[in-house]
Amino acid sequence: MEIKNGGIMMRIITISREFGSGGRELGKRLADALGIPCYDHEIMDMVAEKYGFDKNYISHVSEKDIRVFYPTTIAHRLIAPHLMTQQSVSIAVSEHQLIQELAQQGDCVIVGRSADIVLREMNPMNIFVYADWQSKLNRCKNRADGSEHFSEKEILKKMKQIDKERAAYRSLFCEKDWGKKESYHLCINTSGKEIKALIPAVADYVRLWFGQE
Amino acid sequence: MEIKNGGIMMRIITISREFGSGGRELGKRLADALGIPCYDHEIMDMVAEKYGFDKNYISHVSEKDIRVFYPTTIAHRLIAPHLMTQQSVSIAVSEHQLIQELAQQGDCVIVGRSADIVLREMNPMNIFVYADWQSKLNRCKNRADGSEHFSEKEILKKMKQIDKERAAYRSLFCEKDWGKKESYHLCINTSGKEIKALIPAVADYVRLWFGQE
Known part of the structure; x- marks a missing residue:
């Protein structure tokens, strides 16, 4: 099923990426080139604002706290309740709801947040960005500030921990x-x-x- | 090390592909778009002609007969001699020599034949073409002749056997x-x-x- 908005097929592009591969930069620049919005870290801020969560806490659990219970139709693995925290459940559900709302508003690029899965019924185009260890290491070093x-x-x-x-x-x-x-x-190798x-x-x-050209 | 021919960086593109993914078509069309030659099945014919092998036999062993001894500097696994045939050794070595000669002549696309490895010292750009089973199945059915x-x-x-x-x-x-x-x-998903x-x-x-634009 292709989701259309006013008769035009929506262009939803999701970017998954290895840490240090430049996937976030690629997402931002791609969105600029296509003239559409890109959502990345902003999503966490939006979730915090909309649902009244603490920004720092969200930043801590998002994509990091794997002890998440996801009680929707797209879930296929339910984690044992004793491994969950109620708040991480609420955050994940809120984040996924917001991602769906954003995508329904129109064409966009979404970086991370497992958006390729969250939005799969909207037929997004899913891109994976990766690179060899040396290139990722160089990129991480270059973007680190002096402190x-x-x-x-x-x-x-x-790097390995975050990808895991x-x-x-x-x-x-x-x-x-x-x-x-x-x-x-x-799949784009940026090495x-x-x-x-x-x-x-x-x-x-x-x-x-x-098919728009 | 970048191999240059008359001061211009060579553009060698290798295409590896799952059977039925359309990789061969992609290679041919890409070469046409770039205005450079594409080598695919022709390589086997050239090897047969140049080195005096039987065409049918080459077609049988190329990429199929894994009992190959490859005694060059790029080899890292030597197969037990009792698993080899002298002729499959000769064919593989001849094929790889020919691939190197073709690449040294100028920009080109080479489909299959592990050209990404054979030419790795020339820094080729290596593309992998793949698709889901249904798409590959459809492609195979569409290209089969009535007989x-x-x-x-x-x-x-x-399909599985060939990829293996x-x-x-x-x-x-x-x-x-x-x-x-x-x-x-x-890596291009053609599904x-x-x-x-x-x-x-x-x-x-x-x-x-x-970097040529």
């Missing part, structure tokens, strides 16, 4: 694995490449994929 | 797995899509990837 002093080993450990959490979060309500190419329509330089072609690809 | 009558079950079995052989062939001389996104620069419609964007992506 952060982590060793390469510490950064690598953190993303995969675990997704696995709660979807059988298709996070990061496996079969779960996505296009050694500038994201900015690739954007015009990625934007073209998205337009052609939605 | 072929296979059941869906038979086609699926054949491709993966096994590659595994002889490379640690990076066939079909894993980490082994490629771009439910017309290859032709996607080509302009893929060609753009290749041009940008090589």
Whole structure:
């Protein structure tokens, strides 16, 4: 089923990404190139504002706290109640509701938040962004501000941990694995490449994929 | 190290593909869009002609006979001699030599033949083409001529077998797995899509990837 808004097919693009691969930058730049909004961290702020949660707490549990009970029709694994916290349940449900509301408003790019699964009934185009360890390490080092002093080993450990959490979060309500190419329509390896330089072609690809050119 | 020919960086694109995903068509059309040659089945004919092998026999062993000994610097797994045939060794070595010669002549697209590994010192751009089972099945049915009558079950079995052989062939001389996104620069899911419609964007992506735009 293709969801249409006023007769025009909606272009919903989701970006899943390995930590340090430049996926967030790719999402933002792609949205700019297509002239549509991009939702990333903003989603957490919106959830906090709309549902009255504490912003810092949301930031802590979102995509990190895998002890989430997800009692909707798209859930297929229910986690044992003793592993859950009521608030993390509420946040996940609120976040997913907001993602659906945002997508129903019109074309957009959504980064992370397992949006490819949350929105699957809207037939989004799902992109996965990845890179080799060295490129991800370089990207993390370049974007760290002067006050952060982590060793390469510490950064690598953190990168692996975050990707593991993303995969675990997704696995709660979807059988298709996070990061496996079969779960996505296009997988982009950014190793050694500038994201900015690739954007015009990625934007073209998205337009052609939605048959709007 | 970037191999250059007359001072211009060479654009070598390799296409690896799941059987039935449309990878061959994508390779041919991409080469046309870029105005460069595409080598696919022709390679086997050239090997037969150049080295005096029987065409039918080559067609039988190429990418199918995994009992190949590959005694060059890029080999990392040597198969027990009792599993080899001398002729399959000769054919694989000849094929790989020819692929290197073709690539050194100038920009080109090479489909299959583990060209991404054979040419890795020339820094090719490596694309993987895949699709879901239903799309691959439909593609296989559509391209079968009237004289072929296979059941869906038979086609699926054949598809799996061919992909398995491709993966096994590659595994002889490379640690990076066939079909894993980490082994490629771009992975394109053709499920439910017309290859032709996607080509302009893929060609753009290749041009940008090589920094020639």
